[in-house]
Amino acid sequence: MARKSEEPQGPEAGWINTFADLMNLLLCFFVLLFSMSTVDADKYEQLVTSMTESINIFSGGGSVVGEGPFVSSGTDQLVSIADYFNAFENPGSEDSEEDGKESPNSTPNPDSPSTETTTVTDEIKNQVEAANMEELKNRTEEIYTNVVDEARNRNVEDQITVNMDKNYQYVQISMNGALLFDSGAAEIKKSTLPLLSKVGDILKLYDSHMIKIEGHTDDVPISSSQYPDNMWLSTARAMQVFEYLKDKKKLQPESMEATGRGEYDKIASNKTEKGRAQNRRVEIKIYTDE
Secondary structure, X not given: OOOOOOOOOOHHHHHHHHHHHHHHHHHXXXXXXXXHOOOOHHHHHHHHHHHHHHHOOOOOOOOXXXXXXXXXXXXXXXXXXXXXXXXXXXXXXXXXXXXXXXXXXXXXXXXXXXXXXXXXXXXXXXHHHHHHHHHHHHHHHHHHHHHHHHHHHOOOOOOEEXXXXXXXXXXXXXXXXXXXXXXXXXXXXXHHHHHHHHHHHHHHOOOOOOEEEEEEOOOOXXXXXXXXXXXXXXXXXXXXXXHHHHHOOOOOHHHEEEEEEEOOOOOOOOOOHHHHHHHOEEEEEEEOOO
């Protein structure tokens, strides 16, 4: 007659049931995880290989396959784990910074936003500024060409001077003050009204632009009951041109401005009669931006 197997008796045998229940629960848990997951064996192998080559945390491994989807060949994009431990163990000496010496254990981070991000931002900013300057230059040159052509068509190219700002902010029409005004006076000569009318016709093409009218004189002192100095005289002359363009040529006063500069913005020497004649002028600036 077969003998029955003897099972452990007593309180010490209780752990077997507990252990068996634990194993069943773990088995069910991993079966459940496996049923919910999908593993791409090729990508997993490439990930392990590339991490082995670049981070050095595995004891062995192959090289990156081709260029690799994770780490490009020949480039370490992460710092060795040992460097991080060194950084934490030796965070740097403040004394060495005070002495002007760099800590030997400090490792610059190439991915730091204070270097790479700043460089990229500056580069983008420079590109935008260059593009804006090129666009401003093209528009200013176009206005300059049109003003020159209009002056030629109206036969006033010999009576005015057309210039372009070196920073491409405006195009300038300059008229000799002796043609417009008598000495020490601010009334526009009747003989000059046809010239000013033709200039006004040119300005009407840019009525939506900012137009600044500036009066200039030489440095010969003037003192009268009407104009105590050259600043007053230059301002009065600019205002006379302003009023004529507003009333006779119907330019928008909201887009015009009249100022006097006196003798403080000369273009020639005041030591000669020719130079003083050049300084006595009225400048009309057509700004590029509307």
